[in-house]
Amino acid sequence: MLQNQIQVDIAFLGLAQNCSKYLPKFFDVIKDISLSKNVEVLIGENGSDDYTFEVIQKNIDVNNKITFVDTTFIEQFPDRIKRLALARQKLKNYLINRNINPKFVCVVDLDDVLNENFNSDLINDLSIILEKNDDKYFGVSLSSKPYYYDILNFESDEFPNKGLKQLQNNRSIKSYNTRKKYIYDVQKSLTKKNSFECISGFNGLCLYTYKDFIQSDYFEDNEDPTPEHLYLNRTLCVKTGKKILVTKNLLRMPQEHKPLDNIFLFIVEKLFKYILIYYRKFRFR
Numbered sequence: 001m002l003q004n005q006i007q008v009d010i011a012f013l014g015l016a017q018n019c020s021k022y023l024p025k026f027f028d029v030i031k032d033i034s035l036s037k038n039v040e041v042l043i044g045e046n047g048s049d050d051y052t053f054e055v056i057q058k059n060i061d062v063n064n065k066i067t068f069v070d071t072t073f074i075e076q077f078p079d080r081i082k083r084l085a086l087a088r089q090k091l092k093n094y095l096i097n098r099n100i101n102p103k104f105v106c107v108v109d110l111d112d113v114l115n116e117n118f119n120s121d122l123i124n125d126l127s128i129i130l131e132k133n134d135d136k137y138f139g140v141s142l143s144s145k146p147y148y149y150d151i152l153n154f155e156s157d158e159f160p161n162k163g164l165k166q167l168q169n170n171r172s173i174k175s176y177n178t179r180k181k182y183i184y185d186v187q188k189s190l191t192k193k194n195s196f197e198c199i200s201g202f203n204g205l206c207l208y209t210y211k212d213f214i215q216s217d218y219f220e221d222n223e224d225p226t227p228e229h230l231y232l233n234r235t236l237c238v239k240t241g242k243k244i245l246v247t248k249n250l251l252r253m254p255q256e257h258k259p260l261d262n263i264f265l266f267i268v269e270k271l272f273k274y275i276l277i278y279y280r281k282f283r284f285r
Contacts (some may be wrong), residue, residue: 004099009037010123011102011210013091014110015044015071015084020051025114027059027066032120034065040100042091043110044071069094081165082219085228089219096214104130105208107229113144113204113251122249126207129247138212138242139233141201144253148190148203148246151183153229156198159186161230176263190246197243200233204251206244215239 012030016023033039043066045053060066069091074083088107095105104127108114130140148154152168155161167179190196206229216235218228225231237243 005101006040006099007038008040008100008102010039010104010106010127010207011095011100012039012041012106012108013088013095014042014108015087015091016048016052016056016110017045018048018050018052019111020048020055022111022114023052023055023059025118026108026110027063029114029119029123030066031063033123034063036120036124039065040095040102041066042069042094043067044069044087044091046070046072046075046087067094079225081227082225085219085225085231088228089217092213092218102210103127105210105213107202107206107208109204112254116145116252117250118205123207125249126247129245130207130209133245134209136242137197137245138236138240139201139206139208139244141198141203141206141244141246142249142251143191143193143246144203145250146191147187147253149187149253150201150203150229151186152227153200153202153233154186154190154198155200155230155234156196159189161200165224165227173263193246195245195247198246199237199243200230201244201246202229202233203246212236212240212242 010033014026030039030041041063043056045056045068056066056068060068071087071090074086077083077086095102106123106126108118126140126142130137133140152161152164164182167175167182170179213236216232216239218232220226220231226234233244
């Protein structure tokens with residue numbers, strides 16, 4: 001054992017923006033898990049216009065296992081995927097540079113995916129599954145209801161991830177049929193499955209073995225970066241020869257990711273998103 005290493009059971013890494021109403025649930029679960037396990041929590045936050053930072057700081061004041069990691073530097077980059085990759089990489093680097101040596105790393109979104117079924121029993125169950133199947137899986141993730149949603153970071157032998165980033169960025173109405181085939185129909189197909197293997201999956205939460213997690217990075221220094229979880233997991237799959245297990249445990253699908261069954265709903269959804277973008281842009285002017 002190396003000297004000065006901080007030995008913990010699970011390290012939680014999460015990014016927070018405008019999620020103040022969901023964070024209390026997360027911190028309550030962390031408190032519950034801490035009754036039986038040694039944990040460390042690293043949270044990056046930037047750009048919130050609600051009370052996200054204040055909620056984080058309030059919990060840091062009463063729990064020395066929670067650390068705030070400043071990720072405001074990412075705001076200089078216009079590409080959202082690059083921002084997320086750099087922020088997640090900073091959390092990962094912080095974990096390593098501080099000599100925190102967990103058995104597992106839980107990467108988790110801190111928004112409304114935590115509304116249902118995120119609890120200490122879930123984390124314990126995932127830890128047991130991963131520990132028992134360490135020879136086959138470097139991580140274990142979750143499905144969601146009513147549909148599996150995170151197709152951008154998903155890849156399997158059955159559903160290779162080719163051009164999905166460009167497709168999601170295509171805002172034209174003409175893209176609907178292609179989106180339906182490669183995004184919405186895949187969401188529905190994955191939802192019907194029980195537990196299944198994949199090359200890459202996140203869907204709001206993924207638990208990794210630390211010894212595997214540190215073999216890859218989130219950030220791809222590229223003009224057109226790959227979605228961060230997809231890049232990390234593809235590399236881990238190649239390096240370890242293992243995959244991710246997606247279990248039937250269910251988180252809640254964020255509503256903005258729901259499959260759109262017809263072009264009318266697609267148009268309405270696009271209009272709503274544009275209105276929301278402009279509302280947030282001019283809210284505080």
